[in-house]
Amino acid sequence: MASPHPESPAGRLAPPLRLQSKPLRQPQPEPSLGEILRRNGVSRRGFLKFCAATATLMALPPSMVPAIAAALETARRPSVIWLSFQECTGCTESLTRSVSPTVENLILDTISLDYHHTLQAAAGEAAEHAREEAMNANQGQYILVVDGSLPGPDANPGYSTIAGISNYEMLMDTVKGAAAVVAVGTCAAFGGLPKADPNPSGAVAVQDLVKDKPVINVSGCPPLPMVITGVLAQFLTFGKLPELDEYRRPLAFFGQAIHDRCYRRPFYDKGLFAESFDDKGAKAGWCLYRLGCKGPMAYNACATMKWNSGASWPIESGAPCLGCSEPNFWDAGGFYDALSVPPGRPGEALLTAGALGAALGAAAGALGRRKVKTAGLAHQAVTADQLEQQL
Ligand code: SF4
Numbered sequence: 108m109a110s111p112h113p114e115s116p117a118g119r120l121a122p123p124l125r126l127q128s129k130p131l132r133q134p135q136p137e138p139s140l141g142e143i144l145r146r147n148g149v150s151r152r153g154f155l156k157f158c159a160a161t162a163t164l165m166a167l168p169p170s171m172v173p174a175i176a177a178a179l180e181t182a183r184r185p186s187v188i189w190l191s192f193q194e195c196t197g198c199t200e201s202l203t204r205s206v207s208p209t210v211e212n213l214i215l216d217t218i219s220l221d222y223h224h225t226l227q228a229a230a231g232e233a234a235e236h237a238r239e240e241a242m243n244a245n246q247g248q249y250i251l252v253v254d255g256s257l258p259g260p261d262a263n264p265g266y267s268t269i270a271g272i273s274n275y276e277m278l279m280d281t282v283k284g285a286a287a288v289v290a291v292g293t294c295a296a297f298g299g300l301p302k303a304d305p306n307p308s309g310a311v312a313v314q315d316l317v318k319d320k321p322v323i324n325v326s327g328c329p330p331l332p333m334v335i336t337g338v339l340a341q342f343l344t345f346g347k348l349p350e351l352d353e354y355r356r357p358l359a360f361f362g363q364a365i366h367d368r369c370y371r372r373p374f375y376d377k378g379l380f381a382e383s384f385d386d387k388g389a390k391a392g393w394c395l396y397r398l399g400c401k402g403p404m405a406y407n408a409c410a411t412m413k414w415n416s417g418a419s420w421p422i423e424s425g426a427p428c429l430g431c432s433e434p435n436f437w438d439a440g441g442f443y444d445a446l447s448v449p450p451g452r453p454g455e456a457l458l459t460a461g462a463l464g465a466a467l468g469a470a471a472g473a474l475g476r477r478k479v480k481t482a483g484l485a486h487q488a489v490t491a492d493q494l495e496q497q498l
């Protein structure tokens with residue numbers, strides 16, 4: 108029998124015990140991008156500069172900056188699940204070398220990177236649990252980023268597994284709830300090095316397998332970090348994916364050949380070519396076409412965005428473009444063979460290439476100059492002061 112409540116006078120019922128529950132915590136709405144940036148100490152002025160840079164990245168005119176600022180201010184964090192398959196981690200290295208603090212914030216703080224094989228702290232079962240949680244919580248809304256190619260459905264699934272799950276099974280399972288897929292790097296976009304002849308693992312690209320979701324290819328070996336963040340920023344800003352070229356690459360970044368923006372182009376136009384890496388022409392900065400430069404057929408933004416915080420880029424460092432952003436670039440001939448040099452007949456072909464270079468260069472140069480002029484008109488400079496007055 109229960110003893111009476113110690114403070115209860117005899118004959119009186121003890122008051123019923125009440126559970127002292129704390130008020131239920133209401134789920135907090137996800138902070139907007141603008142709120143997160145302010146919390147991280149990004150000033151209004153810094154934010155506007157970021158919006159102007161984003162407009163430039165997307166090849167949009169300054170008149171679009173207010174719309175970008177308004178959209179980013181209120182944008183919510185999309186969930187990003189990042190799967191790494193047959194790759195060398197160069198693409199992730201490239202992303203984490205993204206130097207502009209606002210862009211880094213955008214990727215690593217603002218975007219909810221819910222699952223990333225390389226960057227996440229969780230391992231083993233906890234990591235797989237994080238992937239399932241992120242998928243369940245954001246069904247139909249998360250962006251799936253993939254780097255690396257993967258053994259196709261006809262290959263031995265054991266060639267590449269994570270947590271005992273084949274790459275193929277993990278991709279097909281994760282893609283079901285994705286809003287879109289971004290294939291980062293040439294391996295994910297086109298198969299890359301693992302797919303190079305004789306392709307021992309039966310590697311295929313993401314777009315070979317995913318047919319019912321939008322796939323955007325951000326190719327490059329590795330891709331430019333600003334291009335990775337630019338694509339995600341565009342999704343954040345407009346809630347839709349960018350316009351793509353025939354290889355599903357964003358036109359804003361892959362719309363022009365390296366050759367169209369190369370600062371060595373005037374030498375190509377005049378038929379002045381370096382013949383070796385240490386000759387007079389190389390020292391004078393002449394065109395690297397005869398040393399194997401693939402710039403005329405490679406589409407990427409290296410010439411304008413450059414690498415390592417805009418410090419330099421391969422051609423500026425004296426190396427020819429290898430065409431790393433193009434399909435099958437590993438199997439497309441020697442890195443240091445000129446584009447039109449058939450094996451065994453270099454002398455004759457080089458002469459032809461030189462003559463053609465001078466003639467075609469003059470016509471292409473005029474076209475290129477027109478393009479640059481048009482692009483210049485569309486992308487007039489805008490200052491942070493002007494933006495602050497407009498907004
Ligand atoms: S061939 Fe290469 S080095 Fe020469 S102008 Fe074109 S991109 Fe530049």
Ligand code: SF4
Pocket residue numbers: 327328365405406407409420421422427428429430431432
């Ligand atoms: S310059 Fe050419 S090879 Fe080098 S990163 Fe750019 S596209 Fe790739």
